Structures are given as structure tokens and as C-alpha cells.
Amino acid sequence: MKYLTKAAFLVAGLALAACNDTSGLASGTNYDTNSAITPEAGSVEDATSVAHFQQVIGDRVLFDVDQSTLNETGRLTVLSQSNWLMANAEYIAVIEGHADEQGTREYNLALGARRASAVREMMISQGVAATRLRTLSYGKERPLEVCSEETCYAQNRRAVTVLTAGVSG
Amino acid sequence: MIRLLATLLMASMMLGQMALAQNGPLRIEITEGVIEPLPFAVPDFVAESQGSNQISKDLSRVIAEDLSGTGLFREIPASAHISTITHFGSPVQFADWKAINAQALVTGGVTVSGNNLEVKFRVWDVFAGQELGNGLRFKGTVDGWRRMAHKVADAVYSRITGEGGYFDSRVVYVSETGPKNDRKKRLAIMDYDGANLQYLTDSSAIVLAPRFSPTGDRVLYTSYETGFPQIYVVDVGSVRKKALSNDTGSMSFAPRFSPDGKSVLMSVTEGGNADLFRMDIASGKRQRLTNGPSIETAPSYSPDGSKIVFESDRSGTQQLYIMGSNGGEATRISFGQGRYGTPVWSPRGDLIAFTKQNKGRFHIGVMRTDGSDERLLTSSFLDEGPTWAPNGRVIMFTRETRGAEGVSVLYSVDVSGRNLKRVRLNGGGSDPSWSPLQ
Amino acid sequence: MHIGQYISGFAHAGLIGWVMFGGAFRADPPPLEVTGVSVITTEEFEAVLKAQEAPTPSTDVAVPVIPEAEIETPAVTSRADAPVDVPTPTEAEAGEPDATPDLSDLTAPEPQDVTDEAPVLPTPEVDTAVVIPERSLRPVPRPVPRVAPEPVAQPKPDTTISDELQEAIKPDESGKAAEEPKEETSPEAASSEIVTEPKEADAPAASAAPSRSVRPRVRPATRPEPSKGTDAAVAAALAEASSESSTPAAPSGPPLTSGEKDGLRVSVQQCWVVDVGSRAADVTVTVGFSLDQSGKVQGDIRLVNATGGDESAVQTAYQSARRAVLRCQKTGYELPIEKYDHWRDVEITFNPEKMRRK
Numbered sequence: 001m002k003y004l005t006k007a008a009f010l011v012a013g014l015a016l017a018a019c020n021d022t023s024g025l026a027s028g029t030n031y032d033t034n035s036a037i038t039p040e041a042g043s044v045e046d047a048t049s050v051a052h053f054q055q056v057i058g059d060r061v062l063f064d065v066d067q068s069t070l071n072e073t074g075r076l077t078v079l080s081q082s083n084w085l086m087a088n089a090e091y092i093a094v095i096e097g098h099a100d101e102q103g104t105r106e107y108n109l110a111l112g113a114r115r116a117s118a119v120r121e122m123m124i125s126q127g128v129a130a131t132r133l134r135t136l137s138y139g140k141e142r143p144l145e146v147c148s149e150e151t152c153y154a155q156n157r158r159a160v161t162v163l164t165a166g167v168s169g
Numbered sequence: 170m171i172r173l174l175a176t177l178l179m180a181s182m183m184l185g186q187m188a189l190a191q192n193g194p195l196r197i198e199i200t201e202g203v204i205e206p207l208p209f210a211v212p213d214f215v216a217e218s219q220g221s222n223q224i225s226k227d228l229s230r231v232i233a234e235d236l237s238g239t240g241l242f243r244e245i246p247a248s249a250h251i252s253t254i255t256h257f258g259s260p261v262q263f264a265d266w267k268a269i270n271a272q273a274l275v276t277g278g279v280t281v282s283g284n285n286l287e288v289k290f291r292v293w294d295v296f297a298g299q300e301l302g303n304g305l306r307f308k309g310t311v312d313g314w315r316r317m318a319h320k321v322a323d324a325v326y327s328r329i330t331g332e333g334g335y336f337d338s339r340v341v342y343v344s345e346t347g348p349k350n351d352r353k354k355r356l357a358i359m360d361y362d363g364a365n366l367q368y369l370t371d372s373s374a375i376v377l378a379p380r381f382s383p384t385g386d387r388v389l390y391t392s393y394e395t396g397f398p399q400i401y402v403v404d405v406g407s408v409r410k411k412a413l414s415n416d417t418g419s420m421s422f423a424p425r426f427s428p429d430g431k432s433v434l435m436s437v438t439e440g441g442n443a444d445l446f447r448m449d450i451a452s453g454k455r456q457r458l459t460n461g462p463s464i465e466t467a468p469s470y471s472p473d474g475s476k477i478v479f480e481s482d483r484s485g486t487q488q489l490y491i492m493g494s495n496g497g498e499a500t501r502i503s504f505g506q507g508r509y510g511t512p513v514w515s516p517r518g519d520l521i522a523f524t525k526q527n528k529g530r531f532h533i534g535v536m537r538t539d540g541s542d543e544r545l546l547t548s549s550f551l552d553e554g555p556t557w558a559p560n561g562r563v564i565m566f567t568r569e570t571r572g573a574e575g576v577s578v579l580y581s582v583d584v585s586g587r588n589l590k591r592v593r594l595n596g597g598g599s600d601p602s603w604s605p606l607q
Numbered sequence: 608m609h610i611g612q613y614i615s616g617f618a619h620a621g622l623i624g625w626v627m628f629g630g631a632f633r634a635d636p637p638p639l640e641v642t643g644v645s646v647i648t649t650e651e652f653e654a655v656l657k658a659q660e661a662p663t664p665s666t667d668v669a670v671p672v673i674p675e676a677e678i679e680t681p682a683v684t685s686r687a688d689a690p691v692d693v694p695t696p697t698e699a700e701a702g703e704p705d706a707t708p709d710l711s712d713l714t715a716p717e718p719q720d721v722t723d724e725a726p727v728l729p730t731p732e733v734d735t736a737v738v739i740p741e742r743s744l745r746p747v748p749r750p751v752p753r754v755a756p757e758p759v760a761q762p763k764p765d766t767t768i769s770d771e772l773q774e775a776i777k778p779d780e781s782g783k784a785a786e787e788p789k790e791e792t793s794p795e796a797a798s799s800e801i802v803t804e805p806k807e808a809d810a811p812a813a814s815a816a817p818s819r820s821v822r823p824r825v826r827p828a829t830r831p832e833p834s835k836g837t838d839a840a841v842a843a844a845l846a847e848a849s850s851e852s853s854t855p856a857a858p859s860g861p862p863l864t865s866g867e868k869d870g871l872r873v874s875v876q877q878c879w880v881v882d883v884g885s886r887a888a889d890v891t892v893t894v895g896f897s898l899d900q901s902g903k904v905q906g907d908i909r910l911v912n913a914t915g916g917d918e919s920a921v922q923t924a925y926q927s928a929r930r931a932v933l934r935c936q937k938t939g940y941e942l943p944i945e946k947y948d949h950w951r952d953v954e955i956t957f958n959p960e961k962m963r964r965k
Contacts, residue, residue: 068441101551101569102526103510103526104467104480104487104510104511104524104526104553104554105377105378105511105553105554105600106378106422106423106436106466106467106480106510106511107464107466107467107480107482107487107510109377109398109420109422109423109436109438109443109466110436110438110443110464110466111464113420113438113441113443114441114442114443114464116441117440117441117442118441120441121441134417134418135420135441136396136397136398136420137398137420137438138375141352141375141377142350143349143350144350145350146348146349146350146572146573146575147572147573148550148571148572148575171622171625193952194895194951194952194953194954195863195868195871195949195950195952195953195954196953196954196955196956197868197871197872197953197954197955197956198872198955198956198958199872199875199876199879199955199956199957199958200958200959200960200961200962201876201961201962202876202879202880202881202931202957202959202962203876203877203878203879203880203881204880204881204882204883204962205880207880241882272930272934294926294930296930296933296934297926297929297930297933301926329923329926330882330885330887330923331885331886331887331919331920331922331923331924331926332885332886332919332920332923517886562884562885583884584884585883585884587883587884
């Protein structure tokens with residue numbers, strides 16, 4: 001099942017890349033930068049770019065109320081994140097955990113930490129080196145959405161994987 | 170003959186009744202009184218030196234506001250006074266004060282010489298016609314006139330209520346500006362009544378939950394200036410700060426001083442799990458107090474330092490627990506519906522204040538230290554983070570309003586649930602911590 | 608023989624009849640009167656009590672600091688929440704900036720009271736100036752306009768009844784100015800104003816019965832004459848007896864009814880301010896004091912007993928209790944003068960337990 005998913009994602013990724021590239025060709029091979037066929041380094045199409053990670057793979061997972069365990073969608077996202085990280089060993093990641101405002105300050109800090117940790121644990125179990133991953137919690141201090149409704153709260157209960165170029169290892 | 174009989178009969182009956190009448194005092198029990206502010210009067214203190222007129226008036230106003238602000242006293246304004254106090258030593262015309270129903274009277278005198286300020290005062294129980302306690306005299310500098318006024322108010326409060334006051338105190342809190350998704354936070358310190366505001370940090374990094382030391386000279390807080398939440402201590406006088414923890418592998422937050430000021434309780438997250446630790450400030454050594462997969466945070470010492478109350482979700486939801494100050498077995502004390510957090514032990518040692526969440530509402534509440542007598546004092550969209558006044562009678566907390574335009578401000582309430590009111594602030598504020606009496 | 612029997616029978620019947628309806632019950636008419644009085648009073652007092660109980664001690668929020676503050680009504684948590692109380696009433700009341708309704712309630716009962724009979728102020732028998740010291744008017748219920756030796760006697764009886772007209776008391780109070788200087792110079796005496804005269808007045812009163820010369824007139828005015836009936840000689844004896852029993856100075860009639868006791872209780876409690884958040888609210892305190900015949904406190908109010916709390920809390924509770932008694936006496940507590948001996952010494956226990964709201 002895992003392999004199928006991985007394959008599916010790879011194909012999907014390629015297909016997407018194909019769509020974006022007017023030249024119709026996209027792969028990991030390098031072309032000289034003048035060619036319109038090559039995905040620009042750093043662009044979304046570049047599967048090794050951060051932009052790609054953020055927008056294609058998805059840099060965040062959302063959590064249910066009071067939950068710090070990954071739901072099904074979350075697991076899939078973290079899977080691809082893990083794969084990406086393993087394929088791009090020059091990056092390290094800080095996983096930021098957040099909570100919605102429906103709780104007290106300290107507890108939300110701890111809850112955010114738990115969420116970040118849940119992501120990290122799964123990545124490690126997928127084979128990402130633990131030393132490349134740090135966790136950080138913002139509790140309820142950095143909401144994305146500011147309305148006081150579940151629609152906003154759902155967006156705020158998140159763990160975001162933030163990449164930085166770092167010493168690999 | 171009949172007359173004789175009659176007289177004898179009557180006499181015996183009279184005697185009988187006299188005997189009956191002699192059966193001790195009339196005893197009654199009163200179980201219902203009234204709860205109302207005690208009316209008092211503070212005529213302007215007498216200016217006893219040149220140029221002390223204005224400061225006398227200002228002093229009297231601050232004293233009156235301190236007392237009125239508690240909700241336990243109600244000032245009878247000068248316009249209603251019948252007699253005036255023109256000399257500090259003159260006999261008090263109690264009838265005049267009784268006539269306007271002032272039950273307590275504060276008289277005072279002020280002397281200014283150069284930069285020195287001297288304030289003396291007396292408190293009178295009008296209906297008993299006598300002084301309450303002895304007069305007092307304070308000496309200080311002119312710049313410190315507000316503190317003197319607070320000290321006088323504390324003495325008046327204490328004479329009438331029999332308890333310590335809380336007016337000569339400060340509050341440190343997080344001053345907030347900006348929209349909800351881009352809040353700028355910085356540490357601020359002010360007199361409890363909002364005067365003398367001063368900033369302790371800039372707003373370049375998120376700061377959270379500052380806490381006073383037992384002597385009021387230092388403040389612990391959590392800051393993101395390294396990118397990760399770490400604990401700092403700042404000296405209030407010099408505004409110099411120092412990092413207490415700098416462990417890159419973990420996050421530290423929710424710090425609190427021990428009553429002897431020598432160690433710091435904190436919550437540390439390692440591997441996603443928050444546990445309680447105690448750190449000795451001098452040596453920097455850390456001691457683990459809890460060890461479990463659940464979240465343990467928001468610890469608070471009892472005033473004698475022997476116990477710690479904290480919140481934990483080991484039962485599945487956030488609840489309050491008490492354990493010895495060296496860790497070990499913890500006893501749960503919260504059992505109502507809903508979730509309990511941010512417990513704070515009262516300086517009087519008799520109550521624990523907390524935040525409770527239930528059915529989408531937040532409440533500030535108090536309970537006895539065994540968990541009994543739970544009472545909720547407030548209810549709103551979001552109340553949290555209570556802190557106690559030094560005399561254990563008043564609680565200050567954060568109240569946030571809902572929606573995109575929501576702001577956080579500070580409120581205070583009496584431990585009886587009365588006198589809920591907003592604290593005067595410039596802009597928004599959160600996470601207040603009340604200093605001890607200075 | 609028959610005549611003898613008849614006479615004997617008649618005499619016996621007469622004796623029996625007299626015993627039954629004459630002497631034996633002569634002592635009772637006073638109680639009858641009193642009962643009559645108290646019936647009216649009781650109803651009123653009960654009405655007052657009901658009215659009194661309806662509003663829980665209202666909270667007078669004198670500080671309207673925050674117009675923008677929402678009125679807090681702590682949510683009523685669900686039943687399962689055993690230990691949690693519902694402080695809503697406080698919060699709701701805290702929102703009202705108005706003065707306590709309690710006070711106004713109490714003014715009702717006082718006016719009517721029995722004594723329409725009384726207004727006849729027959730006599731400034733003022734040889735007893737000593738006995739009827741201070742007090743300017745005892746408002747309505749008191750049959751006597753105390754003729755006080757002092758200049759004070761400004762007859763504004765009605766105004767003194769209600770609390771909210773306290774400002775109106777000024778004339779009375781200021782009239783008392785003459786007395787005040789005493790207080791000022793003797794700082795430690797509680798209610799020093801009262802100390803001096805009542806104490807003197809009390810002495811003769813203590814000698815009780817024989818002093819009928821002092822009081823008697825007062826009585827007859829209130830007691831419609833039933834006592835003076837029937838047998839002249841008996842009547843004379845009875846008159847003596849009844850006036851004695853009715854004399855305030857003398858050991859008086861039957862004990863106070865519960866309505867009368869309640870009257871005193873209600874009078875005092877409206878001046879008893881309880882600070883429910885303080886440690887003094889854990890203290891039950893008993894204070895003792897004496898009243899002169901006009902119902903005013905004479906001498907000190909002393910601490911008789913206290914339970915709960917530490918010393919400072921006890922002191923505070925004692926001072927509150929003392930203030931309550933002193934503040935609410937106004938021109939004197941309303942108590943039936945004919946039962947004076949039953950209420951000359953009073954002990955009141957102030958127990959704030961019910962007010963602590965858990």
C-alpha cells in the first residue's frame with residue numbers, strides 16, 4: 001500500500017510538472033538553464049525546491065480539536081514530507097506546532113509541542129534522521145485565521161514544517 | 170378577708186412575675202446582614218506647609234480611589250460634608266460625620282520641605298466615636314507621593330477590614346498591540362492602579378506570562394528571542410535580563426519563583442512531552458518533578474513552599490493536581506465538569522484560583538485547597554490566567570473578546586465575586602502578575 | 608337553714624367567681640393588651656420579614672467604573688457539577704448601581720404600631736428627667752415623648768425612622784451637638800454619648816417596683832383601664848400591681864413575643880454590613896449591651912464570645928457588630944416599654960455563615 005502511494009505520488013508529481021511545463025517534459029535531469037523545458041531551480045516545479053515542498057507536498061498538517069495525533073490526511077502529508085526530506089538531505093526542518101485560541105496559554109504551548117512532536121516522530125519512523133528535526137511550539141500565539149469560529153480554528157490547529165538549509169547530517 | 174386573700178394572691182403573682190423577669194438577657198441571633206460598601210469620608214488632607222496644597226489634594230484623591238475601587242467602601246464626596254478638617258489635631262465633630270452617614274473618617278496632614286514629603290493620618294470609627302488604631306506618619310520624597318497615598322490607604326483598609334491591604338503594589342503584564350494575527354507583545358510594569366507605566370522589553374520577540382519574585386525585585390518570563398521559548402529573569406530596577414535556560418533541545422515556559430526566591434519551577438517540553446522541573450537559580454541545576462506522557466504545566470507553589478499545584482491532562486482532560494514540592498504522588502483536586510488550568514495558590518494559603526473551561530465558556534474560579542467549595546467568579550468568551558493581590562482578596566486576570574477585532578485586556582474581581590471591573594490600561598494587555606506589598 | 612345554705616353557696620360562688628374572674632385574672636389584662644399589640648405587630652413584622660427575605664442582601668456597587676464592562680453572569684454549570692455554586696445573584700445585582708432596597712423595607716412596620724392609644728402624652732412627669740434622658744422623640748410606637756432634659760428634643764419623629772432620610776437627621780443630630788464634645792475628649796469610650804446619663808438613670812430604675820412615682824402616668828395612658836374595674840379595693844391593689852408590672856422600671860410583664868424579638872433583630876441586621884470575602888466572615892461573634900428604656904444603648908457594647916477566625920478577624924467582626932448596633936438604634940430600638948426588664952440586657956449573636964455563599 002505504501003509503495004503504491006509513493007508511486008502514485010511520484011507519478012502525480014511528474015504529471016503536474018508536466019502540466020506546468022509548456023515543453024511537456026520534466027524530470028530530474030538537468031538541462032541547461034536557458035532551455036524553457038527545464039524547471040527553474042527554486043520554483044515550484046523544481047521538486048527539490050522549498051517552494052515545491054510548501055505548495056505541492058504541503059508543509060502543514062491540521063489537527064482535530066484537542067487532538068495531537070495525526071489524522072489520515074495528516075499522515076499522508078507527513079509521509080510525503082518525509083520522503084522529500086530524505087531525498088533532499090541538505091535541509092533541516094523545524095516543525096512548528098500551533099493551537100487554536102480555545103484554551104489556556106501554557107496548555108496550548110504544550111499542546112502545540114505535542115503536535116509538532118507527533119509529526120517529528122512519524123518522520124523519524126520513516127527514516128529521516130532525528131538530528132535534522134527540531135520542534136517548536138507557538139501555542140495560540142500565532143493564529144493564521146482570526147475569526148472565532150471553527151472554520152478558523154481548524155486552520156489554526158496545525159503543525160508546519162519549516163525548512164532551512166543546514167549542515168546536512 | 171377576701172381582700173387579704175386577694176392581696177396575697179396578687180403579691181405572690183407579682184413576685185412570680187418578677188422572678189420570671191429575671192431570667193437573663195434577651196438573646197437573639199442575626200444571620201442575615203447587608204453587603205454594601207462602607208461609606209467613608211476623606212476630607213482633603215491638611216496642607217501644613219507652603220506649597221503642599223495640591224499634593225494634599227492629590228494624595229487624598231488617590232486614597233479615596235484606592236478605597237472606593239475595592240468595592241468595599243463608598244466615598245461620601247466633599248460636597249456632602251458638613252464640617253471640614255482644618256487642623257489635623259482638632260477634635261472630630263462626630264455628629265457632623267454621623268449626619269452624613271460616614272462610618273469611617275480619614276483625616277490627615279501633609280508637610281513638604283524641599284524634596285521631602287511627610288504624611289500623617291488618623292482613621293476614625295464615627296459611630297463608635299473613637300479612633301481606629303493609632304495615627305501614623307510616613308516620610309519619603311515628593312516623587313513617591315503616590316506610594317505614600319497607597320500606604321495610607323493600605324493602613325486605613327487594614328484597620329477597618331482587619332486584613333492587609335494591597336494598594337502599594339505593582340503589576341507586571343504583557344502589553345499588546347496590533348491585530349490578532351500579528352500581535353506585538355512586550356513586558357510592562359505599572360502601579361496596580363495603572364500609574365507609572367514602564368516597559369521592560371521591546372516588542373521584537375514574543376514574551377509571555379511574566380511572574381514576580383517574592384520580593385518584587387525580579388520578574389521571570391518566557392521569551393522567543395532565540396526563536397524557541399526560553400525562560401529569562403529580568404531585574405526590575407535595572408531592567409537587565411538573563412537567560413535561565415538555554416537548552417536548544419527543549420522548550421521551557423510557565424516559570425514561577427519559589428517562596429524563598431531561590432528556585433524556579435517550570436514546565437519543560439522534551440520530545441513533545443511537558444513535565445515539571447525545578448531549577449536552582451544559583452547553580453543552574455535542574456531537578457525533574459514529574460515524569461509521564463501527559464502534559465504537566467502551569468505549576469504554582471503554596472505560600473509555605475511545601476506543595477505545588479499544577480495542571481495535568483493525565484486523566485484525559487486538563488485537571489488540577491497537588492503534590493509535594495519535591496515531586497511524587499499527586500492528588501487530583503478538581504472534579505467538576507469541564508477543564509481546569511492555570512492554578513495559582515492564594516498568598517493567604519486558603520484558596521486556589523484557576524481558569525475553567527466548560528461548554529464553550531471560560532471562567533475564573535476559586536476553590537479550597539482540597540478542591541471543595543468551588544466558586545466561579547466570572548464567565549465570558551475567554552477569561553484566563555488569574556493572579557492574586559498580595560492580601561488574597563482580589564484577583565486580576567486576562568479577558569479576551571472574540572472575533573477578528575478581539576483584544577485582550579485586564580480585569581479584576583473580588584474573591585467574593587463582586588466588584589468585577591476593568592483595569593485601566595493603555596492599549597491591550599494579558600498575563601498579569603501581581604507583586605507583593607512593597 | 609336554707610338561708611344559710613344560700614348565703615354560703617352564694618358566698619362560695621362569689622368567691623369562686625371572683626377568684627376566677629376577679630383576682631386571678633386581673634394579673635392578665637396586661638398580657639391581653641400586650642397580646643393585642645403584638646398581634647398587629649407580628650403581622651406587620653412578618654410582612655416585613657417576608658419582604659426582608661425576598662431580596663438577598665443586595666450588593667451595592669458604588670463604583671460605576673466600567674460602563675463598558677459586560678455584566679458578568681457566571682454560567683450555571685450543569686448539575687453534575689456538584690461543588691460548583693451559582694453566584695449569579697451577586698453578579699446580577701452587582702450590575703445595579705442602586706441603593707439597597709432593604710432599608711426602605713423596614714420603615715414600613717414602624718409607624719402603625721399599637722400605640723394610637725399612646726399619643727396622649729399625658730405628662731412630662733419630669734421629676735423623672737433622670738429616667739427619661741436623652742432621646743428626643745421616640746417616634747410613634749413609643750407612647751411617650753421623652754421629655755429630655757436636653758435641648759435636643761426636636762420633634763421630627765417621622766424622619767428619624769427611615770434610613771434613607773438620614774440626611775434629615777441632621778437637625779436632630781446637630782441638636783445633639785451639645786453632647787458631642789464629650790465624645791471628642793474621651794476618645795476611647797464607645798458610645799460615650801450615652802454613657803453618662805443612662806447610667807444614672809438606670810440606678811433608680813433598678814430599684815424597680817417602688818419607684819412607681821417615677822413612671823406611672825405613662826402607663827395608664829397606654830393601658831386602657833380594664834384593670835380599673837370591679838372591686839374598688841381590689842382595683843386599687845390591682846392598679847398598683849398593674850402599674851407596677853407595667854412600669855418600665857419594674858420587673859415587667861410577660862416575655863417578649865417572637866414578633867417583638869424579630870423586630871429588634873430586623874432593626875439591627877439592616878445595619879450589619881458583612882464583608883463576605885474577608886476572614887471576619889468566618890467569625891461568629893456575640894456582643895452584649897444594655898438598653899435604657901428608650902431603647903438606646905447605654906454603656907459599652909462588649910464582646911461576649913467569638914468563634915472562628917484569628918484575633919484580627921475577631922476584632923473586625925466585633926467592630927462590625929458594634930457598629931451595627933450603634934448605627935441602627937437611631938432614637939432607640941423599638942421595644943415594648945412594659946417589658947423593659949426583659950430587654951434591658953441584650954446579647955446578639957452575629958453569624959455570617961449563611962452569607963458566605965458557600
